[in-house]
Amino acid sequence: MAHRLEFYFDFSSPYGYLAGTRVDAVASRHGIAAEWRPFLLGAVFKLTNTVPLSSQLMKGDYMLRDVPRAARRYGVPFVLPKQFPFGTVTACRAFYHVAQTDKAGAVRLGKALFHAAFGEGRDICPIEAVVAVAADAGFDPEAVFAGIQAPEVKSLLKQEVDEAISRQVFGSPFLFADGEPFWGNDRLDEADLWLERGGW
Amino acid sequence: MAHRLEFYFDFSSPYGYLAGTRVDAVASRHGIAAEWRPFLLGAVFKLTNTVPLSSQLMKGDYMLRDVPRAARRYGVPFVLPKQFPFGTVTACRAFYHVAQTDKAGAVRLGKALFHAAFGEGRDICPIEAVVAVAADAGFDPEAVFAGIQAPEVKSLLKQEVDEAISRQVFGSPFLFADGEPFWGNDRLDEADLWLERGGW
Numbered sequence: 001m002a003h004r005l006e007f008y009f010d011f012s013s014p015y016g017y018l019a020g021t022r023v024d025a026v027a028s029r030h031g032i033a034a035e036w037r038p039f040l041l042g043a044v045f046k047l048t049n050t051v052p053l054s055s056q057l058m059k060g061d062y063m064l065r066d067v068p069r070a071a072r073r074y075g076v077p078f079v080l081p082k083q084f085p086f087g088t089v090t091a092c093r094a095f096y097h098v099a100q101t102d103k104a105g106a107v108r109l110g111k112a113l114f115h116a117a118f119g120e121g122r123d124i125c126p127i128e129a130v131v132a133v134a135a136d137a138g139f140d141p142e143a144v145f146a147g148i149q150a151p152e153v154k155s156l157l158k159q160e161v162d163e164a165i166s167r168q169v170f171g172s173p174f175l176f177a178d179g180e181p182f183w184g185n186d187r188l189d190e191a192d193l194w195l196e197r198g199g200w
Numbered sequence: 201m202a203h204r205l206e207f208y209f210d211f212s213s214p215y216g217y218l219a220g221t222r223v224d225a226v227a228s229r230h231g232i233a234a235e236w237r238p239f240l241l242g243a244v245f246k247l248t249n250t251v252p253l254s255s256q257l258m259k260g261d262y263m264l265r266d267v268p269r270a271a272r273r274y275g276v277p278f279v280l281p282k283q284f285p286f287g288t289v290t291a292c293r294a295f296y297h298v299a300q301t302d303k304a305g306a307v308r309l310g311k312a313l314f315h316a317a318f319g320e321g322r323d324i325c326p327i328e329a330v331v332a333v334a335a336d337a338g339f340d341p342e343a344v345f346a347g348i349q350a351p352e353v354k355s356l357l358k359q360e361v362d363e364a365i366s367r368q369v370f371g372s373p374f375l376f377a378d379g380e381p382f383w384g385n386d387r388l389d390e391a392d393l394w395l396e397r398g399g400w
Contacts, residue, residue: 048257057248058370062383072400073393170258183262186386193273200272 006176010041011088013172015185017118039164079121097147112137206376210241211288213372215385217318239364279321297347312337
């Protein structure tokens, strides 16, 4: 049976960004593609009564030290966008619009959006910004613009969020390695090991 | 200059227990002893308005799956005590009583307390339980019993808690590798790498 590596994340999550720079390499070691599943962490935080890390006393400061440190270790760029955290509904919808017909393309768009936000510090909240990133990544800007507003795409995202909640995905990134949950960028190696050993 | 690896933890923290089974081996790779510094996480949680993981929706369930899974991977026993989380003032005071004159002995006692709590699921909250663990570990029970109640030991613990707060130690375990902060059992490897490389 083929392995699975599901990668839940919020586009506004720096730890999601960090995991996004590595998750495909982990998946490919197991002969599979990582399944990118952006969702809206804010919807889960409402349920669990959680506030973003950045607003938490002490933890917020730690994150601002920890994320650039990890980025240096991985050798990937990191810039914290001025507006942070930021709304990601539009980015998510663009992703699912593309994913309807082109899963690999959606991953490519997801990476481009993450890179724009945390590699370059750009504001990817407005629809114009998301469409511009998509256009740069080779997608038809008019189709993406329309797709973001299509009822079936809105409904796809809603389903994804509901499924994330029902699977107790309470953070970002959140991985399922053959169904086994692993929370956090720092658990990607453990998910890798889980796939390698078939659990323990 | 000699390296330093400071290991902050709360005796009621399962992730602290897990780190406690490995931190000395990491330190010894760098020719040093880990500095065990138990403190009262509850005091920090009051300041940061945080509730224990176990009481958090979704995260609590995840922890109950994650900790035994990590214990299996490390090959160490894990039993969740019936009373959890539990008060650790007495355990901390016993530790600092011993540490006044015998730092290595205090680490030995710390390990014995952690093992009693999470290796065997025993309740280490009452003073009688702490003294019994200390006696089994070769310490004089009467001296430990008296030490737990000694004003200078109480004051030592208070200083430790204040210092932890001033250093923004908001979780358990929390490591400083040559002064650089790393939060979480899953960051022990990164702290190890930090010592190895002298930072990055």
